[in-house]
Amino acid sequence: MKTFRLTEETMRRGSLILVNAGHPLMDTAAPKCLPAAPGTPDILLEARAASCLQQLIAFVGGRHEITAVSGYRTRREQQEIYDSSMAENGPDFTRMFVASPGCSEHETGLAIDLAKRAEHIDFIRPDFPDSGVCGDFRSAARRYGFVQRYAENKENLTGIACEPWHFRYVGYPHAVIMERLDLCLEEYLCYLRQFPWGGNPLQFTACSRSIEIYWASGMGEIGIPDQRLADVSGTNTGGHVITLWR
Ligand SMILES: [Zn+2]
Secondary structure, three states, X not given: OEEEEEOHHHHOOXXXXXXXXXXXOOOOOOOOEEXXXXXXXXXXXXXXXXXXXXXXXXXXXXXXXXXXXXXXXXXXXXHHHHXXXXXXXXXXXXXXXXXXXXXXXXXXXXXEEEEEOOOOOOOOXXXXXXOHHHHHHHHHHHHHOEEEOOOHHHHHXXXXXXXXXXXXXXXXXXXXXXXXXXXXXXXHHHHHOOOEOOOOOEEEEEOOEEEEEEEEOOOEEEEEOOOOEEEEEEOOOOOEEEEEEO
16 A cells, blocks of 8 residues: 655645635745757756657647747746736736736746747747647647646636636646536636545546546545555645546
């Protein structure tokens, strides 16, 4: 039996953490990062997210057409972007498209802004169309654990305007389930609370593998049989999500 310790610290880390205006990032340690995409060595993502993004870009043949615009940002960098957008674009635009420092997903290392390669790229609102290789990327993204984080019909829940260029790594199969059920991360984490650890899981089957997903609201130790592959992620909303593969 493997033992996982669920603590306040682990609750604030992992690929499913929610970071928005109501849930500031509490774990401010810099994540272990890698370059997000080929050709942009200075734009970083959390290591597992970077690896999945690189595989996804290779899968759609987007190496020469898709470029990373912004990935991991320190709190200080987010503050600078926020301040310069306030000065250049004013408060209405900035509140719509730029998260307050401490409340930006970019500070987690799990979010990436992408653009179709072009001579001029808008840093705050890059062009990432639905067609061509960008469209192929959009269709395949969920299988590599990425979702378009800010959709048009979810603005009242996310607090951020539609951003077709901002992708968030939540991991597989969560990205697939979120898209299938049309749930943004705020909704998905609420939805998972009906599958408590020790009760009936959310079941997901793909390629003859069965995956079980649970919500663990408490802290303390949990035991998982040795033969089960397990991923435990904090949520930054008071609980953990436990994903078990059979
Ligand atoms: Zn972004």
